[in-house]
Amino acid sequence: MDYRSLGRSGLRVPALSLGTGTFGGSGPLFGNWGNSDAKEARRLVDICLEAGVNLFDTADVYSHGASEEVLGEAIRNRRDSVLVSTKTSLPMGDGPNDAGSSRFRLIRAVEDALRRLQTDHIDILQLHAFDAETPIEEVLSTLDLLVRAGKVRYVGVSNFSGWQVMKSLAAADRNGWPRYVANQVYYSLVGRDYEWELMPLGQDQGLGALVWSPLGWGRLTGKIRRGTSVPDGSRLHETASFGPPVDEDRLYRVVDALDVVAEETGKTVPQVALNWLLQRPTVSSVIVGARNEAQLRQNLGAVGWNLTTEQIAKLDEASAVTAPYPYFPYRRQEGFARLNPPMV
Template identity: 80%
Template sequence: MEYRHLGASGLKVSVLSFGAGTFGGQGPLFGAWGNTDADEARRLVDICLEAGVNLFDTADVYSNGASEEVLGAAIKGRRDQVIISTKTGLPMGEGPNDAGTSRPRLIRAVEDALRRLGTDYIDLLQLHAYDAGTPVEEVLSTLDDLVRAGKVRYVGVSNFAGWELMKSLAAAEKHRYPRYVAHQVYYSLIGRDYEWELMPLGLDQGVGALVWSPLGWGRLTGKIRRGQPLPEQSRLHQTVEYGPPVDDERLYRIIDVLDTIAGETGKTIPQIALNWLMHRPTVSSVIIGARNEEQLRQNLGAAGWSLTSEQVDRLDKASEVTAPYPYFPYRRQEGFARLNPPVV
């Protein structure tokens, strides 16, 4: 297993990490993802640790806290072997202070997460979404207090727009608060919007990407094919409305190339899609999920090898889309590109 620095921090994380969204299995969205209990979770954690995975990601909103509880039970007795990442900020109730990242909300959320996880510190705390109703200075000063208290070691964000992240980083630098070292983002062969602004920002500011839904909301498993109905067992039947939309013809075009490369390499379609992501700029770790041991072992097979440059080029071309202004086409023209060389 390869290990990389998480952004500009000194923390080293495995290039593949495990997402515990399948743990707990409560509610319409997370119930469709999976229903892994503590015993099953312990076995999946065993397999991850044997393979060298050290980062485990969850969130308070996953199954209303049950994911954190199951993960805590699964790592009991081996806390020093794992890096725990959890997220907060999305609504956990109907009350006026049950959502967002205000000072009281963040303090309570961290205390609740520590209790559910059965630990006294969180390695990486990420804000699940930007809170437009709370000043960034209030958010950052609270995170600073939590870091100084030893309850949180590193901080990051998830699903921020470029200006939201940059505003926060500027405030952190001005007031000498902890800087965000990670950005958990949606990124895949069928979702490359991350490359337009957030990737260059990450390179410039030392913010590492933790990639969620690297198989495009389950579309890059190889089970969805042109001219065939959606498989009965696909979770897209229950969750498609929650995920980003995808043009069908573009998806089929990417699958066709993945299929060809699978024949050339002897690897599976998911392994190729994951491997492509692992070698993109700013990516610190790709978060994989699994409802069972077979899925997990297959996804872990994405590490330890590389696609050829020609294969990467084919995947790039099959998955490219025209970016919006001002990123394309002007940035690709000679004069603009001379000032701002493309990242990828």
């Protein structure tokens, strides 16, 4: 397994990590992702550790805490061998303080997560969404307290815009509080918005990307192709409305290109799609999911080899879209590009 720095920090994380949204799955979203119990989760963790994957990502909102509880059971008696990443801020109830990133909420959320995970510290704590109601200084000073108390090692964000990240980093620098080093982002061959603003920001400010839904919300599994309907049993039937939309013509162009590259490499379509991400700038770890052992082993096959420059170019071309303003001049006009060379 390849290990990479998490942004501009000293923490080394595996190129692939395991997302545990399938652990204890319940409800209309997570129930369709999977519902691994503690025994099955322990087996998936065993396979990951054998392959060198030691980072496991969860969130308090995943099945209302059940994912954290099952993960806690799965890593019991081997906590020192793993890295645990969890997220908070999204609503966990209907009460006035059951959502957000206030000092009250963050301290309680961390204590609840520690109890569910059966641990005394969280290696990477990420804010699951920006809280416009709480002053950034309150958020960051609370994270500083949690780090100083030894309950949190590193901090990060997820689903923030560029200005929200940058304003937070400026406040952290101004006050000597911990800087965000992780940005958990949606990024895939059918979802390249991360490249316009957040990727250059991550490169400049030292945030490592932890990529979620790297197969485009299940669209790049190899089961969906031009001229065919979504196969029976696909979770897209139940969960597509939760994820970002994808233009069908573009999806089929990407899948066609993936088929060609998969044939050339002797790899599967998902393995090619994951390997493309592993070669993108700022990517620290790609979070893969697995409802069973077979899916996990296939995803683990995305490492240990690299696409060629020509194969990457083929996938880049198939997945390309026009950047939104103000970014498109920097991609399409020579004078703009000269001042800001594209990263990819």
